[in-house]
Amino acid sequence: MRLRRVVRFLLRDPGVSFGSVDMSASGTIACGPVQQLLVALARSRPESAGINARVGISRATLDDPSGMLPLAAFTSMLEAAAHESGNRTLGIELGRDFKLAALGPISDLMRTAQTVGDALESFSGFFASIQTSTRTTLSVSDGIARLSYAIEDPAIRFREQDAGFSLAIEYSMLAGFLGPAWRASGVEFEHAAGDDLPFYQQHFDCPLRFGRRENALLFQARCLDVPLQQADRNLHARLRADLAEVIQRRATRLDLVRGIEAWIAASLCRSVATDIEVVACDFGMSTRSFQRRLADHGVNYLDIRNRVRSHIAKCMLAETGAPVTSIALQLGYSETSAFSRGFKSQVGETPVEFRKRRRGIDPAAAAAA
Structure with missing residues (x-):
């Protein structure tokens, strides 16, 4: 049989x-x-x-x-x-x-x-x-x-x-x-x-x-x-x-840095903590070992998190009508102004300017959104 x-x-x-x-x-x-x-x-x-x-x-x-x-x-x-x-x-x-x-x-x-x-x-x-x-x-x-x-x-x-x-x-x-x-x-x-x-x-x-x-x-x-x-x-x-x-x-897998980026994005989507101690624990390392591993890759955790935040912000600004204040809140910023400053330092323009350029909408409407 x-x-x-x-x-x-x-x-x-x-x-x-x-x-x-x-x-x-x-x-x-x-x-x-x-x-x-x-x-x-x-x-x-x-x-x-x-x-x-x-x-x-x-x-x-x-x-x-x-x-x-x-x-x-x-x-x-x-x-x-x-x-x-x-x-x-x-x-x-x-x-x-x-x-x-x-x-x-x-x-x-x-x-x-x-x-x-x-x-x-x-x-x-x-x-x-x-x-x-x-x-x-x-x-x-x-x-x-x-x-x-x-x-x-x-x-x-x-x-x-x-x-x-x-x-x-x-x-x-x-x-x-x-x-x-x-x-x-x-x-x-x-x-x-x-x-x-x-x-x-x-x-x-x-x-x-x-x-x-x-x-x-x-x-x-x-x-x-x-x-x-x-x-x-x-x-x-x-x-x-x-x-x-x-x-x-497809034998190549996401490396450690890309895995951390995915972890941060998942956490931000659910509005839960993205502190370095939490991510290190989830990846089975002490905070110090985790920092050493990142140093071996030539990066630090805050830079990775900021990069993920700006990438998600760009996607949401370009593809959704979510208000800038809501995007800032999802990304863990306590104030919209802090989000705008961080976004501009990463991207080179404010969230309103970016949305206007990508979606071709009126600046006043972009600011309201």
Whole structure:
């Protein structure tokens, strides 16, 4: 039976992990899926339009079909949208309606696999083509298959919405393979349960566990042997080779400085502390060791933070209608005047002047905005 082969493969190396990367690396995510999600988010919640600018990601960057974004920027968009709407289940709702084709070639790779087990093995093995610094593992024990998911990136401070989004996608993926009557045996989450538990129960319709070491979808292992209708060995082999090449080309990870930039952007988006002591702790270093590492790169933390602030400010001024005072507040300035001075020292013109030049609007209107 096919199931026995899958179990033997996993037992040969119980610690096998597909698509995982060095924990010191900062994660990235493909632009394509992010762009599709932002379109859906803006459609369902118009007030979230332009949220990419709040984490310093321009529309031009999103339009690059082969581009990769900081994973922290993506998770921050989800968290900010959920926080501002007061909807802690937003990630699940977006994942439930997400079109699997938006995942790109990996969706075709799964579709052409021989069985559900092959499809999930491919999903785990080539997940790095979509997202890096993330551990995805398929394992089997006592007749229960377990598809786990965990981000391994110190720059990601907030990840509850990403967990709901990702598990909802995996749930839909399995329902597509096994039919709408399929039900999971259980779902586990890293985060704690909240007042929205009834929605979780309604969507997943199975036992739920919170506060676990990783996110995971559990189901009957016999499902792994179910054959797929569109199986195509030759096409599947070609797709595997193509994705392996994509992953090889993207083997370079964000370096420490870019990871810190992503961490700062995520923190500013949620209006939480960006003190050096906090970032050093999240990156697993003492403050002194952290400063030494930055000195080795020829930079200091305050310069990095100021650069991130000005970059986010430029995105928001150019792509949103947010008032200058609101932008200053999000970026952690106590006064708009301090923001204007800092922006001018970084960019060479005031926020009002920059918005006027980039958007071609009247100076008085720019000042009011």
